[in-house]
Amino acid sequence: MTIGTEARRPPPPFTLHTLDASSPRTSLEPVLRLSNRIFNTTASEPTHHSSLDEWCARLRQKDSILVYGSTAPDESIDPASADGMPKRGGQVQVQTQAREVVGFVFAVVKTEPALPFPTLHVWLAGVSERARGSGVFAALMSRVQHHARSKGVNGLSVATFPATFGKMYAILLKQGWEAREWKEEGKKVLMIKAI
Numbered sequence: 001m002t003i004g005t006e007a008r009r010p011p012p013p014f015t016l017h018t019l020d021a022s023s024p025r026t027s028l029e030p031v032l033r034l035s036n037r038i039f040n041t042t043a044s045e046p047t048h049h050s051s052l053d054e055w056c057a058r059l060r061q062k063d064s065i066l067v068y069g070s071t072a073p074d075e076s077i078d079p080a081s082a083d084g085m086p087k088r089g090g091q092v093q094v095q096t097q098a099r100e101v102v103g104f105v106f107a108v109v110k111t112e113p114a115l116p117f118p119t120l121h122v123w124l125a126g127v128s129e130r131a132r133g134s135g136v137f138a139a140l141m142s143r144v145q146h147h148a149r150s151k152g153v154n155g156l157s158v159a160t161f162p163a164t165f166g167k168m169y170a171i172l173l174k175q176g177w178e179a180r181e182w183k184e185e186g187k188k189v190l191m192i193k194a195i
Contacts, residue, residue, distance in 0.1 A: 014102055014136055016143055019066040021059055028055050031068045034101045038126040049124060058123060061108050063151045065120075067143045068104035069136045103127035103136040105144050110157055114181040114190055119157035120148040137171075145195050155194045161187055 019027055032052055036042070041050040048054040058064055103126065110121035122144070127137050148156060158177070162169040169189070177191040 013072050014069040014131070014134075014139070015072060015099075016139060017068050017070060018143065018147075019059065019068070020064065021061075023059070023066075025052070025056055028052060028059070028066070030070075030101045031066065031104045031106075034068075034104065034128060035124060035126055038128070055106070058106070058108050063120070063147075063153070064106075064108045065144060065147045066104060066106045067140050067147075069102050069131070069140060070099040071102055072099070101128070102131035102134075103140055105137075105140040107144050107147070107156070109151075109153065115155075115157060115192060117154055119155045119192060120144065120151070120153045122156065122158040125158075148195055153195075155192055157190060157192045159183070159188055159190045162189060163187060 019031075029052065032050070032055055036050050039049065041047070055066075059066055105125040106123050107120045108123050109118055111118045125137070125140070145156065148154075156177075157180070158172065160169055160172065172191055172193075175193070177193045179189050180192045181190040182188070183190065
């Protein structure tokens with residue numbers, strides 16, 4: 001190890017999933033739970049961002065998409081069968097832990113005067129703390145860009161609060177997003193990226 005560098009843990013293996021208007025309502029629930037945890041919605045009054053009904057309504061909008069990443073299920077041998085020898089009726093007992101949602105991007109088509117053309121707008125996005133810096137967000141955005149292109153949409157947009165989400169704002173600037181319009185007395189910025 002080189003002095004002055006921080007050792008990074010390996011990223012958790014993850015799988016990407018895509019939800020659309022045909023997806024069952026229950027498939028949104030684990031993603032919404034992650035969103036509510038990231039944005040700490042328990043500390044404030046409920047908003048449209050924390051409402052399952054609102055998520056379902058937005059997903060029904062034309063060309064909307066929700067992409068999320070989850071870890072692979074962890075399988076472990078039951079400690080009673082840890083030696084690999086059959087126990088309890090001649091079978092090795094395998095326990096499977098559920099997949100963990102580690103990140104998501106929820107995008108809807110948006111048209112407004114500040115935008116030069118309709119965009120696929122990132123309405124809400126987040127990555128769990130343990131998966132940040134592991135490539136999850138880049139993989140999610142790649143899938144969203146592919147979806148936008150397949151629908152004939154030429155750009156992405158997002159609105160963010162640089163004072164609150166400074167790291168996200170810096171990442172967006174580094175990846176070629178440009179500020180299009182400042183709102184709410186300069187606290188919120190609408191950004192765009194041509195694809």
